[in-house]
Amino acid sequence: LGNGVNGYIENQINSLANPQVITVLRNTNGKKMNQDQLQASMQNMAANPQAMFLKNQDLNRLKNIADVAKVQPGYSIAAYKINYQDKVQSGTNLNSWSKAYTTNSIKKGHVPHANQIVLNKQQAIQLAGAKHYQRLLNQTVTITFNWVNDDGQPTQSTRAVKVVGFTSGVSATTAMSYQTIKSMLNESGASTQPNYAAVSVKSLDRVDKTATKINNLRDIKTNKQILGAITVGSMLKTVNTYVQLATIVLAAIAGISLLVSALMIIVTMYMSVSERTKEIGVLRALGERKVDIRRLFTAESLFIGFFAAILALVLAYGAQLILNHELYHLIKYDIVQISLGNVLFALVSALLIAFLAALLPARRAARLNPIKALAAD
Template identity: 60%
Template sequence: MAFLELHDIRKAYYLDKEAFPVLKGIDLQFSRGEFVSILGESGGGKSTLMNIIGGLDRDFEGQVLVNGQVLDHAKEKQLDDYRRAMVGYIYQSYNLISHLTVLDNVLIALDMTTLSREERRARALKLLDQVGLSEQVHKHPNHLSGGQKQRVAIARALASDPQIIIADEPTGALDSENTQEVLALLDNIAKDGKLVIAVTHSQEVADHGTRIVHLADGKIDGDQRLRPAYPIPAAPTVIKPKQLPATASYRMAFKHLMYNFWRNSLIMLGTAIGIFAVLLFSGLGNGINGYIQDQINSLTNPRSITVLKNPTGKRLTQDQVQSALMQNMAADPQSMVLSNGDFNRLAKLADGASVEKGNMIGGYRLNYGKLQQSGTNMTTWNKSVTASSIKHGHRPGNNEIVLTKQQAIQLAGPRSYRQLIGKQVKLSFNWVNKQGAPVAIEGTVRVAGLSEGASAGTTINYATMQRLLRQHDADARPNFAVFVAKKLSTVESTANQINNLRNGQNERILSAITVGSVLKTVNTYVRLASTILAAIAGISLLVSVLMIIVTMYMSVSERTKEIGILRALGERKKDIRRLFTSESIFIGLFSAILALGIVAVVSLILNHALYGLIKYNIVQLTVGNVIFAVVVAVIISFIAALLPARHAAKLNPIDALAAD
C-alpha cells in the first residue's frame, strides 16, 4: 500500500466568477524511501500541488490519503496535527526567522515534540553538525551565505522527524557547488526511509531523484521511475509530536522583543510615562492623606470621643453640640453635668478601652505679678489631648497647669515667656455650687508647660481642679467625659451608639464629638482629588494603547512570512495569537517596571525637597499601588494586542509564505 495517495485532485482559482483551473484531476501515489521530483514549467500547478500535499491548501476537490487514512482538509485542527507530525518544508527562499539564531530556527520545530529540553537541544545541534553548521549555531540568518541558509532550512525540516519532506525549488537560489551538496542531503533523507518530494523546473535536479513526475497544464503527462525507492530502515526513529506549549510562545516573543529592543523601548517609555503619572498622583494622594491624619493625630487622640450632656434630647450635629456647650457653660453650667448613671452606661459599651471624667470651665483669669490675662475654655488634662501639643515643659501634674504660648507671652513678655515654666500663677474663675448659686474660685498653680499650634489649649490636672472646686464648696461633678475606643475603625460606630443612648422618655441624653468624622471627610476629599488627577493622567494610557496597537499591527505586517512559516510547521491559530499577545504583555510588564523606577526616583526627589518644610514624606506608594501598576500595564497591553493578534492568526498560511 502506498504511503501517500492523491485521488482526482482538482483546483481552480476564481477571478470574479470566472474559474481558472490549475489542477485537472491529479492521481498520484508515493512511497517511503522515494525522492520524487515534480517537474514542470512555472504556472503548471507544481506549487499548488505542493500546498495540498503539505496540508496548507484546504480549498480543492479530491482526496488525500496518508497511510490509508483520508486527510480531511475541511478540519483545520487535523491539518495542524498533520503538518506538525508528518511534514517538513524546505523553501527556495529558505524562510528562516531573522530574529532567531541558527539554533533557535531549528528548535522551533522541536518545541512541538515530546522531547525534553536537553534532548531537543542535543538533536538540534546534531542536525546542524550533520549539515556542516556546527560552528554557526549562534549566528543570525543575515550572517550566513545562501548555501548555509538552505542547510539550516533542511535541518529545521528534519528536526521533528517528519515522514514527508517537501522541497520547493530547493536549489533555485544556489550555485552549482551548493546545489550538489543540498541534493546529496535530500538523497540521504530519502535513504533514511522518508518521502522526499522536490518541486522543481530544473531537469538536472529532477534527474538526481528516484522518480520524476512531470506536470504540465494541471495534468500529469509523465511519471518516470529512475531507480527503485530506498529500503525502509527496520527500526525507524519516531519522535512524538505535541501541541506548542505556551512557554515556547513566551520565549519566542521575548526573543523578538529583545531583537527589536530599541524600537520597542519607545513604546515602553510612552506607556511607562502614563503609568508613572497615575502612580505619582496615587502616591501623592496617599501622602497627603497620611500627612493630614498625622497632623490631626498630633492634635488629638483619634480613638478618643468627647462626650457631653445633650440638653435638648434631640440628635445634634457636632457644630450644634459645640454651640450648645458654649451657651450652657455661661447660662446654666449645671445642665452639662454628667451623672454616675451616664458613666456607667458609657463603661458598658463594647468597644471601650477606658472612660475618663473631666471638668471644663467656660471662662477664667490668670495673674502673674501685676499682669493679668483672661481666657476661655480651660479643660482638665485627658486622653484626647496629645503630649505633642506641648512644645516646652511637660503635661500637668498635681497642682500644675499648661498654658498656651500666647498666654505666656502676655504674662511674661515675648522674650522671657519660657521662663514662666515652673513659676506660680494665680488662677481664678466663677462657678456654681450644687444649689446653682455663684461661687468664686481662686488658687495658685505652677506652670508645667507651654502648648503651641492649632492644638494649643489651657489644661489643668484633674485632681487639682477637683481640689479647687471642693475647697470652695463648688459643684465638682464632671461635665464631660473622654471615651477611648479600643480600635480606630469602631470610633464612628461607637459615637453613633453614644448619640443614641436615651432616657425613660426616649430622649437622647448624650452627644459625642470625634475627630474621626472630620478626618474621614478630609480624606474623602483628598482621595477624590487624587483619583480625578490619576484618571486625567490615565488618559495618557489610552495613547499608549493606541501606540501598542499600531506597533503590533506593524509587527504582524513585518512578520507575515514568519507567521506562514510557523503555521507550516504545525502551529495553531491559537499559538499565533499567543505569540503576539505575549510580546505585548512583555512590553506592558517592562513599561510597568520602568514606570516604577521613574516614580521611585521622582518620589525620592520630592520627598527630600519637601521633608525639611513639612517633616513628612509627601509621596507614599503602597504595595497595592505597585500591584495596580503592573496589572494595569499588563491588561492594557493584552487588550491592545487582541485585534492585531487575531488578524495575524487569520492570515492564510499560503498567502503569508508568499509575502515579501
C-alpha cells in the first residue's frame, strides 16, 4: 500500500508539474535555504518585490551551467484582482506560464497566449457560480495588480484579457503569458525585471545535480549564495516522507502478527515434542544424535514458515487484484503494488521467525533421555 500511495502521489505531481524544470528564486538571506524557506520568501515578496528581482547576469549564469537546456524568466505576482461584470475576486500568485507547468493542469481550454489568461477553477466559480463557471470561457475579464518601478515606487497595472482555460488540481494557478505581463508592466512604468526563472534541464537524471549547482552559485564580492532552486523531486521527497512514516506505523502494527506467529510456532513445536516423545526415543535408540533431532524439528519449523509465507503471498496478491480492480475507476491507478523486494522480505522474515521459534523446542527435544523417551506413553 505504501508503494502504491508513493507511486500515485508521484504520478499526480509529475502529470501536473514538469519534473525536468527547476524553479529558481532569489536567495534573500545569502545562506543555504530549504524548499519551505524559499517558497515562504516567494509568498512574502509582496512587502518588498525588488528583493526578489533577478538580474540579467543571474540569468546568464544559469544559462552557462552544464546540462541546462533553456532558461525562461518569469513573473510571480503575490496579489491581484479580477473584475467580471459586477463581481470582483481577489487572488494570490498570478504567474507567467512556463515549462514548469504541463498542459494536464488545464482541465478545459488551452495555454494562454497574448492578452489571454487561464483561471484557477475556484476563482471562476466565485466569479460565475459553480454551475455556470465554464461560461467564462472566451469571455473578457479585467485583471489588476500592483508592482514597483525602478525607484521602488508602487505602480498599478490593469488590462482586459480573454479567459482561455481553467486549471485545477495540485498545480492549479492563474497564469498569463510572460510577454503579456511584461507588456502590462511596461505600460504602467513598472520594472520589468523577472522575479523567478524556469530552468529546463536536458535530462531528468541530471535535475538534482543541476539544482545543487544553482544553489552553490555565489556573489563574487560577498561570497553569499544568491539563488535557490525548487524541484518537483524535492517536493515529492517531502510528501513521501510523511507517506513513509504512515507506512512504517502501519507496518509496525502489522508486525504484531509476526510476534503472534512466532509464539504460535513455539507452542506448536512444543506440542509436537510432547506428542512425539516415544518417536524421539526410537530415533535416538537407532543411533540418531542430538544434533539430528535438533535438525529434524528445526526443518519442520522452517517448512511451516515457508508454506505460511507462500500462503500469505497468495492472499496478498489476491487482495491486490481485488482492491486495484475496485478502486481503479476512482483514481485511475493501481494503489496496491507488491514489489519483488516485498516478496523476498516476506519469505526471508517468515523463515527467520520460524527458525528462531524452533530453537528452544528443538533443544528440548534433543536433550530428552532416550530411555525415558522410549518408556513414555
